[in-house]
Amino acid sequence: MKVGITLIMLIVWTQLIFGQKEFVVEIRKTGATIQPEMYGIFFEDINFGADGGLYAELIKNRSFEFYHPFIGWTPFGDVKILNENPCFDRNPNYVRFHEQGWRSGTGLENEGFVGIGYKKNNTYNFSFFARVPDKKEKKFRIELIDSNANIIGKAYIQVKGANWEKYSCTIKASATESKGKIRLVLETPGIADLDHISLFPSETWKNRPNGLRKDLVEALYDLNPGVFRFPGGCIIEGNTLETRYQWKNTLGPVENRPTNESRWNYTFKHRFFPDYYQSYGLGFYEYFLLCEDLGAEPLPVVNCGLACQYESKECVPLENLTPYIQDALDLIEFANGSPSSQWGKVRAEMGHPQPFNLKKIAIGNEQWGEIYVERLVKFIDAIRKTYPKIEIVGGSGPVPDGDKFDYLWPKMTELKVDLVDEHYYRSPEWFLKNADRYDNYNRKGPKVFAGEYAAHDRNRNNNLRSALAEAAFMTGLERNADIVQLATYAPLLAHKDAWQWKPDMIWFDNLSVVRTPNYYVQMMYANNSGTNVLPITLNAKPICGQDSLYASAAIDTKTSEIILKIVNASDVIQNINIKLEGLKKGIKNNEIKLTTLHTNNPDEINTFEAPLTIVPAHTSIQATGNKFQLTMPGNAFYVFRLKINL
Template sequence: MKGLATWLAVALAAGLPGLVSGERLAKRDSSSTVTLTVNPSGGNASSPLLYGIMFEDMDHSGDGGIHGQLLQNNGFQGDNPGLTAYESIGDVTIAQDMDHPVSDAIHSSLQVAVNANATGFVGFANTGYDGVPVMKTTYLCEFWMLGNYSGNITLQLVGSSSGKVYASHNMTVVSSEEFTNHQTTFNSSASSDGNNEWRLLFDSALVPNGTLNFGLVQLFPPTFNTRSNGLREDVATFVDDIKPSFLRFPGGNNLEGLQIDTRWQWNLTIGPVVDRPGRESDWFYPNTDALGLDEYLWWCEDMNMEPVLAVWDGKSYGGILSGTDLQPYVDDILNELEYLLGPSNSTYGSLRAQNGRKDPWPVNYIEIGNEDDLTGGCDTYPDRFTQIYDAINGSYPNITLIASTITESCLPSDPPAGVVYDYHYYREPDALVAMFNLWDNQPRSQPVMVGEYGCRNTSATDGVFWSSILCSCSEAVHMIGLERNSDVVRMAAYAPLLQHFGYTSWSPTLFGFDSSPDSLTPGTSYYVQQMFSANRGTTILPVDTDADFGPVYWVASKNNTAYIVKLANYGAEKKTVHVNVPNTTTGVLERLSGSEYATNQPHEIKVRPNSKTVTSSQGNYTIHMDPWGVAVLSVTSGATALHFSLGAIIAWQICIFLPQLL
């Protein structure tokens, strides 16, 4: 790491020579035409893990978001939940009851007291996360109940304002003075909006002047891969369409905790949801932790993503632990790793098996902390990093460890070989484009992960705005720079991933949604990520040209089925790009363009990519680039499908790590 800080400062301030031969960086070319010839040999290896996603529960992206459970405040978790999302129905009084906890983890329940004049069916409603999505589908419903009752319970999905009933399901329940669990499924028709609620009704005549308690009410639509306690199918499918190759979790700031005691604790996010206490998150609302450690890993498995697990390293927003004070938490990391990686007859491995996963999870990457160059962590991170590194590496030498910063002054003076350095940055468009060549001169023995990046106009009120074509084009330019250096840039993730439009505290994200039908709205940046991720090469190829980078930027690559050229025109004038890819005849050209500040806003998708088939007997292709336009050309000698194999990933990892082992 010698001189890394100096290198980074110089790289940000000045243009550096391109990595791939035949290209150069210089002042922007004013010509309206650019000619590129792709050299089919030479170049450098490209990481198969380059394009992935980073997730933390913010903007209700987890609870109320990608996690399938639709009812809010169902466990009364967090510092002061009150009766958020609950409403009484009929002549009853509802209250949070601390005297009747559902479990050792769920410390209270909802008490429904039947008033003396009550008649008919009464109960309560939960309005979800700014409404309940009501779709034509089959729902799974679950709740815990306490109190003497034997009779029918009616579950409904109803328009909150209209009163229209979309689903009504009767079930027979026998309840006693101990909490018992009840489950059922029912079908629903679709609502035209998101202003809906879930209702539970019971016969007041069977509870004269009495009370019933309900806890941990849950409502699930179909889940991705039909996982129990799984991801919401439509939202998860939208993520899967990006074709991400890794998932970095559980954050982000939400790993750290506002206080040490409210950090993300792995052992409190496993097992039955009724045994998960939840916590107050770093993003102004409680986390249920129903989306827990195993759920993250099932998510990775179902989308064929490499897990990148972050572990707590002693830094919270309310305090920092180091030295002997940190050691119990280091021991806890080793317990977590035994849970993930240990045999099913080990202490924690047997707990994993009990929770439904007999075989060890394939965890190969672990990040030590999050952004330790910020919020006061820098001074102690060298010692904290070394303490945790030594513990993990001593027991699991084949795991690749990631430092949560690239700042030299925050790192050990002589870091261990093979460590990956994480760097996060959010920039305005011009500043992000200026970082195009940031990694050109990065020492190839010092791999990096860009764990968070994105274009963000922080001059907007509260930093909230929607991704524009200008921003997305600047990201494409930067991604071209990342891809050209993807022998050393192992992984990169746009962040944040998604938001519930009703609960935005940070924007933009790749996409968002709310409780209404067809609300999934991709930002323009979503399409750039999708275009680049779905078209990947295993080798970055040299490009022969007399043009200079800017305003047109490019990168060429190949895999075992196709040659791929990615282009971005970061300028206000149209450009024509002539691309020669020898020995190719056919392919697909995909383009994204629009006016400079064109956006996709909730329920209003104005900008989409378009694609067309291209053919050429000589391997010559002409691409007309609109201002602020992004394009991906994928061509072959015939019509073949683009795909990646596990063998390619393994071969790449062998090429990278074998020299370090010899």
């Protein structure tokens, strides 16, 4: 009884404070077009997001090309690294086994990426390149090992011949293990050389060889992304120009793509990963294929002749910039050129004769100052001359305000770039206060690409509070779709045991995936974007923080649906009347489909133990004529879809 009285008092108290509000949606005032690619994803190889994550290879340092070539491996017996007469010219290191009958045996164990994940009854494709100098057949034993050193899978490979050849087998796991290893043992006395030792789950995304981790790609697919920005991010810059991301190194046979040091291996001393390298097994060809699979527009980023300005002062002189510019031009040809062109031929030979239909390219990442602008000018001139229809994305620096930002935006307008990439990593409070950021932007200049953003709450957790702040901010992006044309959260992926940065949209370990509340906000936007903006107001003003409420509205002209997004960032229930002004024939069946994201505690997160704590719920409510009522709890994000009779 006391509980019931308390609830009634709470509702009455809430209504007294916040009152009854009426949101008005003017459905006859169709506004700016919402770009089909508006809501997308940005991928950077941070937090072991590629090797150890999206890229399904399970063996770390498979070609022995890390600075310390046995990183990831534990050798036993007589095992050494050589590079004379190698199998691959761009990955010259290989390992020589010399079995001499010692009790220890001769072989290697690999630890994977903080362990190797095996699933019971699943199969794994193992391979290596090998030769035996004496031409006498040698037998290798391959074992899957669990965290207690038990063998949970075994196979054998016979190697013969003095020339390098590829050998493979399939191994079935008899148990599930999240932090296993793999062991290779030479059983036959003598010498054998091995290189590019590889292990993939048999089941990858679309079961492609050299494939991607299926559950992670499924999570990306469910986001319904309109654009896919890749491969960075700061790895484009590199800590040095030598370690910058070079897209041409990611093409061709995977075993001969050179290994590169990661930008993120020692950037944060408290999250130090000296074993973080890029195999480039996930390269530009695979990125473009993934864009095609996801139905997303590709947006590649290229280096502009500058290393990371936070880490280095390296700068390519303007007179030496030609190779960098040519890389950008060649990338466009790789994506769009005919199979008879130099780089279109490379794409066709890799298996995709049809063009990837690239429309946009970004020059630089978070560069700033005059040294960026004067290099960008040269890229723009060359691209406009050769590919006038390609849209160019320039940058506004690493932060959303301040001297760097204020200098760059007028320059981007002067240079007439098509879009300006803005980045914001700020508190939830900043996102709430800046939901009107674009209401007064210049409509005659370049468009905006919100290329990297995330609300950083206390401890940088992916909690509901941060997700709601992002949802509120995104109502402002949608309301201003005439100026904001692309938006991508960052970072995308993070390995539970090997991350450098948080928050992140999707967390994973070696066996499972956790979709965060921030993920679900992105998904709810991308799956409910509409085609055109509609005005939605409270007391004739955009709904942008009044009593902690935020809203945007759109129409999908293809389906004749009205789509409303409402955020209640307060802790209390709010009562709202929603009126569809100009609706003459009513809502079809008076039914409104509703998707909600809500929890009473904004500090809650989804965890590996409880991954479904905060997930969207689906229901429907009834309308009366052109109106419906809403009692909206605190800490909630709602999306409404209603089909109208035109």
